[in-house]
Amino acid sequence: MAAPSAAALRQRLEERLRPEHLEVEDTSAARCGGSFRLLVVAAAFRGKTLLQRHRLVNEALGAELGRIHALEQRTLSPEEWAAPPRPAP
DSSP states (O other): OOOHHHHHHHHHHHHHHHOOOEEEEEEETTTTSSSEEEEOGGGTTTOOOHHHHHHHHHHHHHGGGGGOSEEEEEEEEEHHHSSOOOOOO
């Protein structure tokens, strides 16, 4: 079974999470096939733990998730996305 395309993942996430900002990067060339990196900024993440956010993304991807080998997720609320970066300790 072939891995989904970055465009297919983008479409599913846009339809289900209505993100304010979305980046979908196919990282298969640097890794193995079916590897993706996501940055999702969505109001649906407000007040959610990291695990709850990742579950929302996984649910949004639905059946496509079973065809993905590796998935790196960065999930932020709009407020977290707008906040200035913190200086390193």
